[in-house]
Amino acid sequence: METRSPKGRRSAESAIYEYVETTWAPTLSPAGSSSPSKPTRKSSRAYSKGFHYSFPARPGHLTPLALTPHPEPQLLRLRPSSLRTQEISHLLTGVFRNLYSAEVIGEDVSTNLIKARGSENARHEEFVDELQQIRELYKQRLDEVEMLERHIIQARARSLAEKERAMTQAKVQVLEDLVKLPPVKTVFRWCIDSQLLQKHHLICPEDYYSDTVPFCSAPKAIFLPGCSKLTFSCEKRSVPKKELNKKLEVSCKQQLVKFEDELDHTVDSLSWDSTPKVKQRARETVKKTSLAKNKNWMNHLRVPQRQLERLLLARMESRNQFLKNPRFFPPNTPYGGKSLVFPPKKPAQRGEFQSVEPEESCTEAPVFLAKPSIGFFTDYEIGSVYEMVIALQNTTSTSRYLRVLPPSTPHFSLGLGMFPGKGGMVAPGMTCQYIVQFVPDCLGDFDDFILVETQSAHTLLIPLQARRPPPVLTLSPVLDCGYCLIGGVKLTRFICKNVGFSVGKFCIMPKKSWPPPSIRAVATFGFVEQLPFGILPSVFELAPGYATLVEVLFYPRSLGKAEQTFIIVCDNCQTQELVIVGTGQLVALDLIYISGEKSQPEPGELTDLTAQHFIRFEPENLLSTARKQLIIRNATHVELAFHWQIVKPNLQPLMPGETYSMDSIKYHPDRETAFSIVPQKGVLSPHTDHEFILSFSPHEPRDFHSVLQMVLEDVPEPVSSEAESLEDSAYCVDDVIVLEIEVKGSVEPFQVVLEPYALIIPGESYIGINVKKDFKMWNNSKSPIRYMWGKISDCHIIEVEPCTGVIEPSEVGDFELNFTGGVPGPTSHDLLCEIKDSPSPVVLHIEAAFKGPVLFINVSALQFGLLRLGQKATISVEIHNISQLPGRWHMKESPVCLEERLEDVSPFDIEPSSGQLHPLRECRVDITLEALHCQRLQTVLELQVENGAWSYLPVYAEVQKPHVYLQSSQVEVSNLYLGVPRRAAVTLINGTLLPTRFLWGKLLGQQANFCTVTVSPRRGLLGPSKECQIKLELTTHTQEELTDLALPCHVSGMKKPLVLGISGKPKGLQVAITISMDGSDSSTQQWPGHLNELCLDFGSTVPLRTRVNCQLILTNCSPIQTPFTLKFEYFGSSPNSLSKKSSLPDMPPALLKTMRIQEHLARRERLDFMESMLSHGKGAAFFPHVSEGMLGAYQQLSIDITACANMWGEYWDSLICTVGDLPPAVIPVHMAVVGCPISSLRTTYYTTDQFQKEPVIRFGTQVSGGDTVTRTLRLNNSSPCDIRLDWETYAPEDKEDRLVELLVFYGPPFPLRDQAGHELLCPETPGGVASGPGEPVEGGFSASGRAAEKFISVILQEHEGVASDHPYCVSPKQVVPAGGSSIIYVSFTPMVLSPHILHKVECTAYALGFMSLDDKVEREIPGKRRRLQDFAVGPLRLDLHGYVRLAQLSVELDCDSGMEFRCQASDLIPEQPCSGVLSELVTTRQVKLTNTTEIPHYFQLLVSRPFFVSQDGASRSQRAPGPGRKQACEEETASSGKQLVLRPQENMLVSGGRGGEGVRSPRLDGTHSHVPMSTSTSHTHSLTSHAPLPRVCALAKVSPWLDSGVSSLPLVAGQQEPAKDVVAFRVSPNSGLLEARPTNAPPNSITLQVYFTARSSELYESTLVVEGVLGEAACTLRLRGQGSYDERYMLPHQL
Secondary structure, three states: OOOOOHHHHHHHHHHHHHHHHHHOOOOOOOOOOOOOOOOOOOOHHHHHHHHHOOOOOOOHHHOHHHHOOOOOOOOOOOOOOOOOOOOOHHHHHHHHOHHHHOOOOOHHHHHHHHHOOOOOOHHHHHHHHHHHHHHHHHHHHHHHHHHHHHHHHHHHHHHHHHHHHHHHHHHHHOOOOOOOOOOOOOOHHHHOOHHHHHHOOOOOHHHOOOOOOOOOOOOOOOOOOHHHOOOHHHHHHOOOHHHHHHHHHHHHHHHHHHHHHHHOOOOOOOOOOOHHHHHHHHHHHHHHHOOOOOOHHHHOOOHHHHHHHHHHHHHHHHHOOOOOOHHHOOOOEOOOEOEOOOOOOOOOOOOOOOOOOOOOOHHHOOOEEEEOOOEEEOOOOOOOOEEEEEEEEEOEOOOEEEEEEOOOOOOEEEOOOEOOOOOOEEOOOOEEEEEEEEOOOOOOOEEEEEEEEEOOOOOEEEEEEEOOOOOOEOOOOEEEEEEEEOOOOEEEEEEEEEOOOOOEEEEEEEHHHOOOOOHHHHOOOOOEEEOOEEEEOOEEEEOOOOEEEEEEEEOOOOOEEEEEEEEEEEOOOOEEEEEEEEEEEOOOEEEEEEOOOOOOOOOOOOOEOOOOEEEEOOOEOOOOOEEEEEEEEEOOOOOEEEEEEEEOOOEOOOOOOOOOOHHHOOOOEOOOOOEEEEOOEEEEOOOOEEEEEEEEOOOOOOOEEEEEEEEEEEEEOOOOOOOOOOOOOOOOEEEEEEEEEEEEEOEOOOOEEEEOOEEEEEEEEEOOOEEEEEEEEEEOOOOOEEEEEOOEOOOOEEEEEOOEEEEOOOEEEEEEEEEEOOOOEEEEEEEEEEEOOOOOOEEEEEEEEEEOOOEEEOOOOEEEEEEOOOOEEEEEEEEEEOOOOOEEEEEEEOHHHHHHHOOOOOOEEEEOOEEEEOOOOEEEEEEEEEOOOOEEEEEEEEEEEOOOOOEEEEEEEEEOOOOEEEOOOEEEEEEEEOOOOEEEEEEEEEOOOOOEEEEEOOOEOOOHHHEEEEEEOOEEEEOOOOEEEEEEEEEEOOOOOEEEEEEEEEEOOOOOOEEEEEEEEEEOOOEEEEEEEOOOOOEEEEEOOOOOOOOEEOOOOEEOOOOEEEEEEEEEOOOOOEEEEEEEOOOEOOHHHOOOOOOOOOOOHHHHOOHHHHHHHHHHHHHHHHHHHHHHOOOEEEEEOOOEEEEOOOOEEEEEEEEEEOOOEEEEEEEEEEEOOOOOEEEEEEEEEEOOOEEOOOOOOOOOOOOOOOOOEEEEEEEOOOOOEEEEEEEEEOOOOOEEEEEEEEEEOOOOOOOEEEEEEEOOOOOOEOOOOOEOOOOOOOOOOOOOOOOOOOOOOOOOOOOOOOOEEEEEEEOOEEEOOOOEEEEOOOEEOOOOEEEEEEEEOOOOOOOOOOOOEEEEEEEEEEEEOOOHHHHEEOOOEEOOOHHHOOOEEEEEEEEEEOOOOEEEEOOOOOOEEEOOHHHHOOOOHHHOOOOEEEEEEEEEEEOOOOOOEEEOOEEEOOEEEEOOOOOOEEEEOOOOOOOOOOOOEEEOOOOEEEOOOOEEEEEEEEEEEOOOOOEEEEEEEEEEEOOOOEEEEEEEEEOOOEEEEEOOEEEEEEOOOOOOEEEEEEEEOOHHHOOOEEEEOOEEEEOOOOOOOOOOOEEOEEEEOOOOOOEEEEEEEEEEOOOOOOEEEEEEEEOOOOOOOOOHHHO
């Protein structure tokens, strides 16, 4: 680590100390210590570590550390050697000694305490927890200090490296430093992390640097240190070396320029541009004659050789010493003479400055000098002739000849020369003159030259130039008109100034018109148009220094950049292209920023139809202002004038997908809006973001909703691109709304909360004492509030300090309430605080109680009791003063009580009535009452205390005389009915305290004879102030209103009796009828009254044989009991239908109680009840469960009415209801029955559905092309009518293009037919066709017997299927008798499927039985019933379902190889090989056939020879020795002999075999077995047979080589030799069996022994042949042997 300098260490220490002191200020104590092991002079890290160890001291009783002995005294710290150091640790050590230097809790002690934690002392554990937290914080601070120190060191190192690099670079650029100052600025501020230093409260470079930090560093250029730059005074007083060198060079050049000026003194001022060329040519001449830079060629020759060569050259030159003609030599040469202009070169003197440019060579000195050197013409005009004299001066000292060649162009011509002498020779220094003529034909530039040939090697060229100073225009070659809106016009002016030296005329034309036939043809006085541009003027003339304005009119018609090229033609034949560029744009404004949160409309909230943006302000307080910043970008490059307008929103609820109409869009200015935006109007700069401030300042408490529209002013309308000129285009401008912003804002009241909201001063305070109470007021509003508290000073003084002020938002104000009581007693006030701009003030509720002198009376009330009229009574009371204040009092009766009694003078006499009572004293007061009249006196005596609480003394007295009265003198008896007693109650009250007797008299009045009254009790004693309830029972015998009845009551002690009036209106019988249907509202009608609105409707879709119930409710609204009867007019059933009970089945009682039996019995009981109701055979029945009875008083009787039907149709009937003497009520009854009475189910099964759901007739799965399957179905007719069914079968069809069917019938849709299907004539058909020739004509027939009129019926019904009799068919079509049954037959003919259909095919259809009634009476009875038929009634539907599939058997083989018979030829070898080879071999395989379908299969197994099939099976291998079987034909078929059947999901084991005949058929391949089915379907299976033959190779050992390696080989060995050698060779064994070659093993072999018996010494030869019995190829072995008599052995090749 780099050693820190003392200054850096002090700054780091001070920074760390400041950081630690700031952080640990709450917990540090002045005393601290450090470890004794630390050195005296610490680094910053040691100092910070020691400082962090300074924990606050703890009392000794809190920790056991206090018991440890004190450490030894620490050594004093030495004083730092530097006087500038800020370290004062030595001072603290010297003052506090061990308190500063010693450790309180060391690191080891802390670690041990943390590790050994777990004490039972809770305070000790708490101390250890805090210690651990402090240790962790201490380590964290140490890490931070170390990190800071490392960072500062690294920053200083980087700063130092950068400083050295900059110094090195400065030394390279500045060779010599004039001053020794710091060369570069410090970069320490760029290397240090200021945020890190500020985070740890350290001084950062930003604290002492005022300049701002750039966002990024600038690119590094050549840096010149500031110290190397000269100051102003230094620059004035010092001359650098470079300036000296420059002055020297300038002085040398001036000498050379003077010499050149002498040569050019004849040049005219117009030839200003030829001087540089002459100088350049002179420099090139000097450069050519200069010596070669490489002088090494001088050293090529050796010195002797070079001297010899020079000697020979000098000798040769010495021989040619004759006078040479200087005319043929250049001037300034040894033989050419001297030049009169250019002096010869003089040797340079020592010390003189050598010219930088080399002098011209003497060979380049000119012979003739032209004056002027360039022929220059200017300011010429067309048609004039200009002449110029050119003089040629001989600059040599010799007379010379010259020849001048004329110019080549016709504009220049050369005249005859004028020589000074004859012969064309020019003497030295003399001149000859030539006249050059110039004839211009235009004002352009002309160039030519004159060649002067002399005796010099170089030709003198005199350039001829005609230059008229061209007019120079300041017009740019590209005129950018900028941007313009499409359809608009932009006029751009460009200053065109002629800065040249001549007048010019100019013409502007389109490029497509160049070159023109003539200038006049294209010159116009107006705009030069080339859409979309136009230029004015087209022709103008400018003198030098003058300017004109060129106006360019830009009229864009399309979007994008437009560019056109014009040609500016000058009269000096110069042209210049002028490109005019402009860009057409459309208005494009973007709202790119809205301050605050994004606003979205609430779901279902109505918004403006055309607004593009939505802004919602937060609720604001009244007269407060909320602002939002809007940034709108002008995306175009055109200035746009705008203004804002605020309109009301267009609100219209739209359905999803609905669009609004432009006619509904209205713009009404919003005059009462609370929104404003600034700036209100102005100009949008091109392609600039503009800031707008949207303000919301509500001025009244409501919601504000407006739309801000930015209107662009004078926006042009787009024009058509077909316009050919500017005149054809119409220019129209209008104001356009380009931006609509919908704004919403709401107003909320000021949220001001008082804490507390009410001040209740507890207890009672004495008057005159100021009570203070503090409270707060919170401003929870979004804006500051200005408040002003009110003041109350009428009887109490209430005020708040401070009374006025301002409270900022979310701030609280503290207030003090001053309450001074002026009047004793509790008081409640509402102190108002006015909030500026708030409609309602803030109310502070104040409650307090004040008291003055307290006086009270020793009694709570005065009871005078019962007094007679004129009697006096006196009672004494005492008044006590319990307060410490004297109290003045005054007692009197309350004026309020006097006013209530309407008296002016009080009946009380009070002695004394007033006085003053000293503190804690008492006085006696006598109160006297005189009874002047009868009354119940209840009054109050007031004890008025000055400035004190008043006391009130209630006084009670009763002054009476006898008085009895009725509570109500008139009784109206309500609900009074004829002949029904009605009770009423009467109250008799004794108004005095005296007991009184009473007696009721007889009924009086004109109607007393029609009424009877009974009073209970009739007489009695009425106690003091008692009430007696008298019960009256009134019975009336007339229905007239009772108005003249009176009942007297005699009271003892009263002069006049009491009279009770009786009135009432008697009523008769009233009955209400209510019909209640299931699932419908009830209808009630009063009876007698209008009963025509009642209707008993059982519904329009009542299913057959279903009970439909309703309730008829009879309500007796009177207390009169009366009889009633109910009766149906036509369809009524017998009343004893409910009495018929079905007999119980014969079964045990316990079984009868089971749930299933109970349900069965209940179902049977319901069926028997319906059968009983419908026994009359009318098809429908109505039955009231209660047909007659007695309706009691106020009784509500509910009668169930049941309706059912067993035949479809619409039924009408009438219910006659008779109640008492009321007229009979006739209630119409209606019921429409739907359903089919014919069903294939049992008669005990009924459904409540509208259409009978018949079970599906399923035919299962049938084999394709099989026989027809027929199902028998019995149809039961439960109705009392004969019904004819006409069956039609349909195949379902689902086509989108066929929805309905239109059926047209000529005649009846389903006429009556005979058994053969022929139509019969029925007299009851709608056409009226008679069934026979002798029957009378009815219906549509006339008496004359003319033919029946046919009618056409059209039926429109839903399309479901196509009528088809295949594959289903229903027969026959006949009449189902009433209450009987018939049988129909439904047949299914399976279709034939194609062989490639593998899955079963579903066949669905349905049959509809259309019902007809042949009896006209059964069809309709007018007014009672009506039954529809044919298509008008729902048919009987039978769903038909079946499957068709191909016959299929599953074949499962007993081995994986299938039906492939692999036989070996060795299998024909019997067990005894000597017996011969078998002629036939039988091999079998077992096949398992499984029927996986749902239908039985009938089949046969057919195979071809030599294969056979056997159902009973055979052995796997049969060997049948003997001759082979004869095969009649190779393709002969063998079968099992009979047809087999396989039931569904069953299997069968079949054995298949192959009978082989010898080895004639080694392989049978491609033979198939056929399984013919009963439905002419067959399955084919391949059978293959292989019979490999073995191969035998005869060696010394015979081994069989077999192809398959699984067969055995019988061998027969024999020898072939002459007869004489029969006994010479012998083989043993001569026959045998060679086993097959095992798998993965070498071939088997057998050893044959060959015996040789030599009969003589002759040579014996023989052949051994090994043959196989299966016809294999034979193997031969040649045998050779020779006998020997001497037993000598010889090799075979030696024999």
